[in-house]
Amino acid sequence: MDLTGDEQHSSLAHVLKMSVPASITMLNTTAMKFIDGLMVARVGHQELGAQFMAGMWSFVPESFFLGVLTVVNTYVGQNYGAGHYRRTSRYVWAGMLLSVLAAALMAPTALLARPLFSMFAKDPIASAHLIQLEVIYYRYMILTIGLTLCSRVLEQFFYGVHRAGVVLVASCISFAFNIIANYTLIFGKFGFPALGLEGAAIGTVVSWGLQFTILITLFLSRPFHRRFATRFVTTARRRHCTDLLKLGWPAGLQLCNDILCWTLFISLLVSRFFGDVHLAASTIAMRYLGISFMPAVGIGIATTAIVGKCIGQKRPDLARRRTHVALLVAMAYMGLCGLAFWLFRYPLVRWFIGVGGSTGLPPGQVQRLAADILDVGVKIMLCAALFQLIDAVGIVYTGALRGTGDTLWPMAVTIALSWSITVGGGLVMANAFPQLTSVGPWIAASVYVVALGLMMAWRFESGAWRKIDLLGRRRKRFGPEP
Numbered sequence: 001m002d003l004t005g006d007e008q009h010s011s012l013a014h015v016l017k018m019s020v021p022a023s024i025t026m027l028n029t030t031a032m033k034f035i036d037g038l039m040v041a042r043v044g045h046q047e048l049g050a051q052f053m054a055g056m057w058s059f060v061p062e063s064f065f066l067g068v069l070t071v072v073n074t075y076v077g078q079n080y081g082a083g084h085y086r087r088t089s090r091y092v093w094a095g096m097l098l099s100v101l102a103a104a105l106m107a108p109t110a111l112l113a114r115p116l117f118s119m120f121a122k123d124p125i126a127s128a129h130l131i132q133l134e135v136i137y138y139r140y141m142i143l144t145i146g147l148t149l150c151s152r153v154l155e156q157f158f159y160g161v162h163r164a165g166v167v168l169v170a171s172c173i174s175f176a177f178n179i180i181a182n183y184t185l186i187f188g189k190f191g192f193p194a195l196g197l198e199g200a201a202i203g204t205v206v207s208w209g210l211q212f213t214i215l216i217t218l219f220l221s222r223p224f225h226r227r228f229a230t231r232f233v234t235t236a237r238r239r240h241c242t243d244l245l246k247l248g249w250p251a252g253l254q255l256c257n258d259i260l261c262w263t264l265f266i267s268l269l270v271s272r273f274f275g276d277v278h279l280a281a282s283t284i285a286m287r288y289l290g291i292s293f294m295p296a297v298g299i300g301i302a303t304t305a306i307v308g309k310c311i312g313q314k315r316p317d318l319a320r321r322r323t324h325v326a327l328l329v330a331m332a333y334m335g336l337c338g339l340a341f342w343l344f345r346y347p348l349v350r351w352f353i354g355v356g357g358s359t360g361l362p363p364g365q366v367q368r369l370a371a372d373i374l375d376v377g378v379k380i381m382l383c384a385a386l387f388q389l390i391d392a393v394g395i396v397y398t399g400a401l402r403g404t405g406d407t408l409w410p411m412a413v414t415i416a417l418s419w420s421i422t423v424g425g426g427l428v429m430a431n432a433f434p435q436l437t438s439v440g441p442w443i444a445a446s447v448y449v450v451a452l453g454l455m456m457a458w459r460f461e462s463g464a465w466r467k468i469d470l471l472g473r474r475r476k477r478f479g480p481e482p
Contacts, residue, residue: 011318015325018302021164023333025155026298028171030290032178032207036200037287039186041352045280045369047197050133052283053271056263057116057134058141060256061109062149065102067255068248069095069153070304074403075243076160077305078471081312086229088161092219093236094244095153103146113138130276133197140201148208154215159305161228170214178207247470250411251402257411261418262445269426269441277369278438281376284352289384292337296330296392300399307403316466323400323460330392338388341381349377376438383442387449394453397460404465413455421448 033055041048072095076088117134158166181203188194195202218224225231266286271279303326310319341348353370401410422445429440436443459465 011322011325015302015306015322015329018159018162018164018306019299019326019329021168022159022302023295023298025164025168025171026294026301027291028168028175030294032175032204034287034291035179036182036204037283038352039182040197040200043186043196045353045373046130046276047133049271049276049279049283050130051137051197051200052286053117053267053279054113054134054137055141056259056266058138058145060260060263061106061142062102062145063259064252064256065098065145065149066152067252068244069098069149070156070251070255070301070402071244071248071405071407072153072156073160073301073304074247074308074405075470076157077308077403078312078405080161081309082471083312084471085227086235088157089228089230089232090236090240091244092153092157092230093233094240095156096150097236098241098244099149099153100146102149106142106145110139110142113142127276136198137201140198140205144205144208147205147212151208151212151215154212154219156301157219158215159301160308162305162309164302164305166218167215170211170218173214174207174211177210178203181206247405247407250407254407254411254414257415258418261422265422265426265441265445269423269430270438273430273441274438277372278376281349281373281380282438282442284349284373284377285380285384287352288341288348288381292334292341292384292388293391293395296334296395297399299326299330299333300395302326303396303399304403307400311404312471319400319404320460323396326400327393327396330396331389334388334392338385341385341388345378345381345385346374349374349381352377379439380442383439383446387446390450390453392453394449394456397453397456400460401456401465405468405470406459406465409459409464410456413459414452417448417451417455421445421451 037048037051040051072091075091079085079087079091113135114131117131117138155167158164182200184190184192185195185199185203186197187199192199219230229235266279266282270282303323306322306326307319310316310322353373398410401407425444425447426441429436429444430438433440
């Protein structure tokens, strides 16, 4: 169906109203890690690599439950669109309960940190300091997962009821506090001791605590309680937890698998095969990639909420049109990022190299180390530049499919492609073309991003999601709105 000028303007305005705050929120999260990385890089290149490796491995178990809990957005959005306002908060409390249970399940993995990082070290004895740093950071992250998951659940509620600005304000306050806390604790300012990487971990944890406090306070406030019955904890039933798990486990497995494959990619195909220099170069590239794809993830989250509301309103045609508008916005942003990666790859990588005097190495060796990291980093940035546009396609269409409740098919495709191309193809490149060094596996990873984006686009445009009925309208699952 062709859109008139007014309809195009309305769809664009609606998408921007939701996606801009969500994108800035995700950018805040990424910028927090980016600035953390810049500060930690001034301590040493091993601290930089340790922070990234430990952060990724702690995110592997967390990502499954995070993926499950993203469908809080789906249920909240569809019930909000259907006018079932009081049902929205039930899925929030169910999600909070699942978050606490997830934290209890994951806490014992803190005991496995040392053998885990020793296994992926090229030389465990020579890398003893690096492993110790990874263990410290991992334990801080894993033991506070309950806090971060509860915060994410609250974010999904505010996105689902189209109050993205609430999340934006909370994230901005948390972001500003994190910069101050990390600067203070990493470098030992204002009378505090210099804790280095451990200071970065503490600052991050406290910042998440602040964000949770802001979100839960607003969630329980009188205006939101009056409309959404947010204080009625007992209205959440086992059925609501079951709904989240039933719809969310494919999304959780999809995200967990994706994170696991990327983590193995960095740990095995980059760090173990090619060493610390390639780990540092890949870490720098991943920090810039976060600035590119995380705002697009925010657009994808907004798309989930927009599509969910449209489905609740029985407007699949509108859901499709607004998905296309969101896609154009994401492609415009990531396309510009790709251009910047291509044109400014040398200064971007050089700016991040913080291997100065704190490493304890002779000046000549420090310069050679910096030159090696720069040489590898700019090549990886070229790979990243090439897949930016198609990555936007995959992210937005995945968000749209999640808004419709279509989570199983994306999960199956992601698992198949990630293991066959990212991991399998990366192993082939590392062994068959060692002269390419870690750039070979990065080429395989780029192929994966392209393949996944094309498959997600095909799935959404096929219209298979139109058969999904989460609200049980065909079965008359719910009675009248209480």
